[in-house]
Amino acid sequence: MTDQKARIGILGASGYTGGELVRLLLRHPHAEIKALTADRHAGQAMTAVFPQFAGFDLPKLVKIEEIDANALDFVFCGLPHGTTQTVIKNLLAASAKLKIADLSADFRLQDPVMYEKWYGHGHLAPELQAEAVYGLAEIYREQIKKARLVAVPGCFPATSISALVPLLEAGAIDPDSIVIDSKTGMTGAGRAAKENMLFGEVSEGIHAYGVGSHRHTAELDQEFSLAAKRPVTVTFTPHLAPMNRGIYATHYVRLVGKTTVEQLHRVLADFYKNEPFVKVLDIGTVPQSRHVRGSNFIQISVIADRVAGRAIVISTLDNLIKGASGLAVQDMNLMLGFPETEGLMQLALFP
Amino acid sequence: MTDQKARIGILGASGYTGGELVRLLLRHPHAEIKALTADRHAGQAMTAVFPQFAGFDLPKLVKIEEIDANALDFVFCGLPHGTTQTVIKNLLAASAKLKIADLSADFRLQDPVMYEKWYGHGHLAPELQAEAVYGLAEIYREQIKKARLVAVPGCFPATSISALVPLLEAGAIDPDSIVIDSKTGMTGAGRAAKENMLFGEVSEGIHAYGVGSHRHTAELDQEFSLAAKRPVTVTFTPHLAPMNRGIYATHYVRLVGKTTVEQLHRVLADFYKNEPFVKVLDIGTVPQSRHVRGSNFIQISVIADRVAGRAIVISTLDNLIKGASGLAVQDMNLMLGFPETEGLMQLALFP
């Protein structure tokens, strides 16, 4: 890559993943933010929606229609699912060189039938759906490097696939009895003004939601099935915890045959031994979501259960970074040929 | 009982369960707080440790040695486990009429071998251990009424036993595959000054602790085994969530044979149909811990899993009230012949 910076567009810049992309890219040595869209806020300065950018030089917020695909090298798309499909189809049609990382759910499922089942309508760009690469860098790195369109994983799947896919691939755990109990911070729900996400509604308490029906389940099934080489149906219960950031996934698994906890740990440690962003902790060490907060790191741990033949695998990441915008930048680095860690090595902000 | 109020002593009044007992008993029509102990704070006013009692007439904090067992009708014992055994033995020896609700773990386990295994030393009052009644009012009501010594359940067991014991008794769920993922607020850790419970350490994040080794597991095994009429070993993982109060237990269970989720719900609804403090929600309704915060209520819910043959049972209570001090007052009401709900019908404080 030459000294010329990649020209970046961010669609949906007024949401939390949009703000996070701006935060990361403003410090990225090879990227320059050239366009920001936010339909409701078109015409405003970025500081009107994110005052923390006071003093930084950023383009004004515009409508999507104002975007010139040929003036950009890379687009991050942080729009609501559904609308995304047509937008991306049009962008890719307009520019042969453009590459895209999509943060919505629109291109994560490979099977159009599954998409329709979970999202309630047929896919509007099925040929792109087939082309899109699932953007979990540690697993699909080589495909991502060659991709034009990457579907950044959902925050829950990013957390749990990182923890369990190596174990399923190794045949170390039983695919039929996986239980995932996840806890997420509030920013996972996005920035839309909803009564049930007001501070007064969600602080000082915890609760499950989408029990047995959360859409991220489809991604989990898909990737677990690919890893296990047979259909997997997972039990997955997300909970909303009174914190801004963080996903903390507690996985209850059964060991296959005489597999030991030590072997589980070794599978993970080997799988991730050269990965810059994945830290496999010592056996029995319990991670905390706050120790990856504000970073692109993920911590994974294996702990013996007191019940024979079972183990507990815990993984945790920052849902807005390694679970969304940071992972998207990691994908961009791969797709544009930059060093994979560029702009992403900030350490966790704790406390 | 006559108009004369029961004379109450609270041992360990400077801790959170102690403060909560004072809060509840100050509004109890048949109770009068006569003695408060707090060794480190002996000589101080209660407002020195709990300023919210400003303006209320309360005895000074004294040392345990200053307690006259014969001047009291009822004692709540909120001391650390271990020390409790001798204190209670001496109190009961000193007064034939005294009754005691113990909030420590010292008298919860029936089997002295189990006690020694989980707590690391032999029991110092094994004859009282045999006599003590497990104070979960909805399950052991009749025994509690006749008891001299009640062991108030731990906050996690109170939550999960309430949810699963009726199902195990009915043979509706498989005792061998129970997974309990619990989340608790910070007050469950008590009021001791520890670095790892500072605001800066535990806010804005979540983490598991005591994985596979939390002592409350022993109570769960004991009561589940009694209900299932065979040994049960449970998988139980507590998590610390950034909130003051609340336990939220997500139970993953397998249905026995052709048992349906509707049948699970009916078992619970029938079991609790006349209970003033237990609310079994409609099938599929997901409770929130904040909706029982500040009250003696517990909410229980049954939700179908997407995996055939599994269900999710959720229960939630306020760990300091229905999980400790409120339940202890409920026990006292039973033991002293007061109406069971006396002093306990405050509604949840939400938001």
Add this chain to the structure above:
Amino acid sequence: MTDQKARIGILGASGYTGGELVRLLLRHPHAEIKALTADRHAGQAMTAVFPQFAGFDLPKLVKIEEIDANALDFVFCGLPHGTTQTVIKNLLAASAKLKIADLSADFRLQDPVMYEKWYGHGHLAPELQAEAVYGLAEIYREQIKKARLVAVPGCFPATSISALVPLLEAGAIDPDSIVIDSKTGMTGAGRAAKENMLFGEVSEGIHAYGVGSHRHTAELDQEFSLAAKRPVTVTFTPHLAPMNRGIYATHYVRLVGKTTVEQLHRVLADFYKNEPFVKVLDIGTVPQSRHVRGSNFIQISVIADRVAGRAIVISTLDNLIKGASGLAVQDMNLMLGFPETEGLMQLALFP
């Protein structure tokens, strides 16, 4: 009053003050909730908007038009300001016996010119505005007892008027240099779905708002001027703190002449010596908002400043109780001839 319970209507029951009124009145021995309105939720059960009332028998939510004024003895009106005026005028016209406590700002200002200035439109019921009594029980008790319509003070004014009016009446502090720096919890902003009140927007940070322009300032000026017997213009800056409940007002005052801090304290202690809900702390004791949380108590404190001739007066209350619904019930008790503390003696929930 006979054994017959007062028949209560709550207009605007789906908001936070509405929920709090239900919580308090369900435990009030002389009140029975007969009607609940919530226009957007008409037809739903109260548990649909406040699940903590599961198991309690409450009327369904209806539209205001469905209210029969003659079937009620007392109405709490928790509607947005502006709309309230006509609603109350119609209710009082429909029933000669009805009494009302209004929690909006519509009847708090005596001067129609001031109302128009701060609220941007002329008052629609000026004759009622003249009749309405400012519902700060400790100051206007006798007028409240005789009133048909009481305007419950705003939460900030209730906090600061309680602290400073006795001092201004006594001529102890300079009316021209009062600075009030107030901090409120999030529930003060109500339950409307607004982006700027989402958990992600307001947790982990603090900020001022309405600087120099908050409408509660008009109430402060009015009551301070009445107390000082000359016009007072106050500096008042509210801040939003990341907590649910509580107002914490720090008042910076200059002492008049040779007035001492001890004399300030004595004025307050004397003024409130028989008041059940107001606790004047010892000189120098600093209160905490959490020690009145969940109660109808207010704590007031006087602290010497290091700058000669200045003092700091701090007062704190729970904005939803003593700053709104609890004070409204206290007013109702006075207006209907019940004991003033009935239903209001719950102690603070701490922690």
Add this chain to the structure above:
Amino acid sequence: MTDQKARIGILGASGYTGGELVRLLLRHPHAEIKALTADRHAGQAMTAVFPQFAGFDLPKLVKIEEIDANALDFVFCGLPHGTTQTVIKNLLAASAKLKIADLSADFRLQDPVMYEKWYGHGHLAPELQAEAVYGLAEIYREQIKKARLVAVPGCFPATSISALVPLLEAGAIDPDSIVIDSKTGMTGAGRAAKENMLFGEVSEGIHAYGVGSHRHTAELDQEFSLAAKRPVTVTFTPHLAPMNRGIYATHYVRLVGKTTVEQLHRVLADFYKNEPFVKVLDIGTVPQSRHVRGSNFIQISVIADRVAGRAIVISTLDNLIKGASGLAVQDMNLMLGFPETEGLMQLALFP
């Protein structure tokens, strides 16, 4: 400047400012952490006290006695006040080339009498006290560049001196009527295990502390007096808000003569027009502490009061960064001749 990295020692690495220094310096291109001390944790890895550093190569924690002053170019000293004086005296005696940024209060006050008055004992290194430069880079930049020992300001003084010193120097505000109402997050209290800093004690509420007596007041007086060129005695009240990070200072000032709010704003805007870390917002714009959280930025704002002749000046920063460790790194950059912003341009983490 050569390619050789500065060899850094951090004394007191297990506290919050220590952890923050490690976080910043691990990403600093010209610094290399060579020594970390933490007496109580000597022999442990840094990840034992700060697990977020998992995977980074850091020296083990050692005792202060093990530090070799000649093997280091720069030392950050984050020890408790009092002990610091002797430690620094010895270090500087041992190495002629060593430079030090001290984060304690030990070298902030110029006047030994004042030091003794506020800290209760005579200074143990008065000659160094005279030599030390007050490390507020925007005000003492040139002196810092030449200094061997810099006293990093307290977090409250850094916030308020930045806001008011330019105004006092310009003679724009009355030095005799300054009222500062500050709010801080919990990390300002450090990491010592104290009951009154437990999550249960400080969440869901707010309170003042150190009213009229906080030691940071001495720094405020000193710097305000220097700016005003006459003695200034300030009213300063800190409050503890339930958040981890952030100081939010609300300053109530009187304008001198016919000074306008626009003029106040211009003084500040001019003073800081070339400063990379100080953002003076448009008149009337109210900052939020969360918009500087996690960054070395400070935001300052001027807002007209409704009372004629008064204004409100608000400033906010992250107490662990611009109020401590970030400012210390900024000082190091100046002292070692690195670009002033090196390692410090991370943007705020919001939400």
